[in-house]
Structure formats: C-alpha cells, structure tokens
C-alpha cells in the first residue's frame with residue numbers, strides 16, 4: 001500500500017473530503033468519492049485495516065455485487081447455501097437454495113482488499129491516527145480535524161464512519177442518541193461437525209437480546225457468536241456446550257453490535273455519518289456491511305453533488321428506501337425479541353410445515369429482508385405459513 005499511506009511527520013492535510021474510520025463504510029465512501037474526482041484523506045486509528053477481526057463475515061453475494069465488491073479469493077473463506085433456525089423448544093426450519101447465496105469472508109482480508117482499492121483509486125490514508133475533534137475552520141471555509149498526534153486535516157466535507165465508538169458523532173450532533181448497542185462475544189471453534197454450507201441460528205430461553213449463531217469457515221472451523229446485555233461470553237460457552245459439545249475454542253473476540261433503527265442525524269449538509277455509527281444495520285441480525293456500504297456510496301454521491309454542483313439533499317433522498325426497509329426490519333426484530341419461547345416455537349414450526357423455505361429461496365433477500373418476506377408471504381406457502389401460525393397461537 002506504500003506511497004499513499006502518509007506518515008505522521010506530515011502534520012497538515014487538505015482535501016475535499018476527510019473520511020474518519022477505515023472500516024467497510026469509510027473505505028467504500030472514500031473510494032467512491034475519489035473515483036468521482038474528489039481529493040480524499042482517510043483517517044484510521046488502528047495500524048492495520050480490519051484488525052482486530054470482529055465479524056462473522058457473512059455477506060450476501062447479491063449484496064456484495066450491489067456495493068461494487070467483486071467476489072475475490074483473497075477474502076472468501078466459504079460459500080453458504082442456506083441456514084438452519086432452531087427454536088427454544090427444538091423446532092427446526094431449514095432454508096436452502098440451489099446455489100450459494102452468501103460468502104463467509106475473513107474480515108481482515110476484506111478490509112485490506114477495500115483499502116487497497118481505495119488507495120488504488122487515489123485516497124490518501126493516515127493509518128495509526130485517531131481523530132480527536134472536528135470543528136469549523138477559522139473563516140468558515142471548511143472543517144478542521146485534529147489528530148491525537150498533533151497533526152491536522154482539513155476539508156470541505158467530513159464523512160464520519162467511526163463505527164460503534166460514536167465518540168465524534170456525539171460531539172458533532174447534539175441530538176445524536178443510539179442506545180441500541182449490545183455487547184457480543186464471538187468464539188472461533190474447531191470440530192463443529194456441521195455442514196459447511198449452512199449457517200445456524202439458535203433461539204434460546206437465555207438468549208433474549210439476540211440469537212446465537214454459528215457461521216462455518218469450513219467443515220472443521222466456525223465462528224460462534226452470542227450478543228447479550230449481560231455475560232455474552234458465558235452464554236456463548238453455554239451455547240457451545242449444549243449444541244456443539246465436541247468442539248474446542250481456539251480464538252475469541254468481543255465487540256458490540258447495533259440492533260436499532262437507522263438514525264436520522266448526519267444525512268444532510270457537509271458532515272455525514274455512515275455505517276454502524278448511523279445505525280445503518282439490519283436490526284434482525286446486526287449485519288451492517290452491505291447496507292452500510294450502500295449508504296456509504298450514497299454519501300459519496302452526496303458529497304460530490306454538494307462540492308461540485310452545489311446541490312444538496314442527495315444522501316437523505318438516496319437512502320430513503322434503505323431507511324424504510326431498515327425501520328421495518330427494526331420493528332420485526334423488536335417483535336421477535338419480545339416473543340415468548342412458545343411463540344417462537346410456533347413461528348418456526350409453521351415456517352417448516354408450510355413449505356415456505358422454497359419460496360424464501362426464490363423470493364427472499366438477505367439484505368432487504370422485509371421486502372423479501374412480504375414477497376414470500378404473498379404466495380401459497382406464505383398463506384399456509386400464516387394460517388399455521390394463527391392456528392398454533394390461538
């Protein structure tokens with residue numbers, strides 16, 4: 001990545017756009033803005049992109065296409081053809097497709113791939129630098145970002161993609177509030193003994209905030225995660241003991257996932273929020289790489305229109321459909337996580353008995369889940385599912 005990674009002895013940077021945060025959202029926004037001809041500086045506090053690795057890395061193939069990320073062997077660990085949902089009472093719903101629907105990615109390698117692409121398109125990168133404050137420049141011509149090493153960067157527009165920390169977002173927007181983060185623990189497990197083509201999801205009476213999952217990397221190794229407000233690590237170990245007793249833990253990471261609605265702040269003007277910090281995440285699964293990537297592209301388009309054509313409003317307009325979907329996803333997630341174990345059993349049983357699996361394989365969408373679900377329910381198996389669900393509940 002040599003030439004474009006600026007060293008810290010260069011203390012003042014000026015660009016059209018400064019992007020803060022080198023996760024997927026920041027890297028995609030930076031590359032898109034640069035490809036449009038804007039000068040871009042990206043600031044990332046870690047010294048290696050994507051490290052520490054804290055992601056299951058499950059992304060839909062269609063979603064990656066939409067965010068302009070081609071499938072590439074450098075980051076793909078596995079292909080996923082479907083999933084198995086386990087209810088608290090042991091009901092099982094299996095979803096499978098005739099072709100792979102998702103990839104399992106090594107997240108560090110994916111972020112490196114995105115970083116190389118951003119640098120290749122002209123983005124200047126400051127690695128190992130933390131943005132500590134942002135303010136309007138004297139004279140009002142732009143914005144100044146102060147770095148922890150005393151350096152400064154200035155630009156006409158800022159894209160804040162700082163992920164879960166949300167430190168700058170809270171300072172920049174007095175109305176910023178996102179009480180939707182949940183701690184998550186992810187174990188790397190060996191000898192899971194499950195089919196490498198299927199991801200697993202478990203609802204349990206002790207997992208009330210979020211399901212537990214296993215995403216296989218191959219037939220031997222997988223990523224098992226549990227998000228919970230209290231003791232996610234202990235709960236992850238319990239899930240492992242109960243469901244995959246012969247396996248062994250060979251790695252561990254912890255972080256937070258977002259399980260709320262998309263936020264309405266940072267969608268206008270010269271300071272934008274993108275990715276997790278903006279709540280651009282599917283509340284059902286905590287997955288934000290594809291939807292955050294779509295919003296990041298919209299943010300780049302907004303900045304370009306604002307700086308080159310003096311035309312505003314592009315970001316808010318472009319994400320309106322995505323936001324509608326994410327808000328609906330949040331409502332569905334809220335409903336699911338407020339349901340009793342018996343109701344989840346009934347839901348999973350009705351799905352399994354109705355033949356909904358085949359319809360979902362054809363009409364479902366991992367990223368636009370509610371749109372895909374609505375399309376699937378408007379079918380014979382969808383109606384059978386609804387009728388079965390009503391019968392078991394009442």
Ligand SMILES: Cc1cc2nc3c(=O)[nH]c(=O)nc-3n(C[C@H](O)[C@H](O)[C@H](O)COP(=O)(O)OP(=O)(O)OC[C@H]3O[C@@H](n4cnc5c(N)ncnc54)[C@H](O)[C@@H]3O)c2cc1C
Pocket residue numbers: 020021022023024025026043044045046050054055056057058059129130131132161162163164165168184185186225254255256257274275276277281286287288289290292
């Ligand atoms: C255990 C786990 C499993 C997950 N599994 C999936 C999955 O399977 N599929 C999926 O789609 N999503 C998954 N997610 C969610 C996904 O990781 C996030 O949605 C995604 O990383 C969000 O990207 P981002 O660029 O917004 O933020 P991040 O990836 O968090 O990147 C933010 C970056 O900003 C940097 N930064 C922060 N503050 C500053 C600062 N002041 N100055 C400079 N740099 C700063 C950070 O170092 C970081 O690199 C998972 C998350 C976790 C924790």
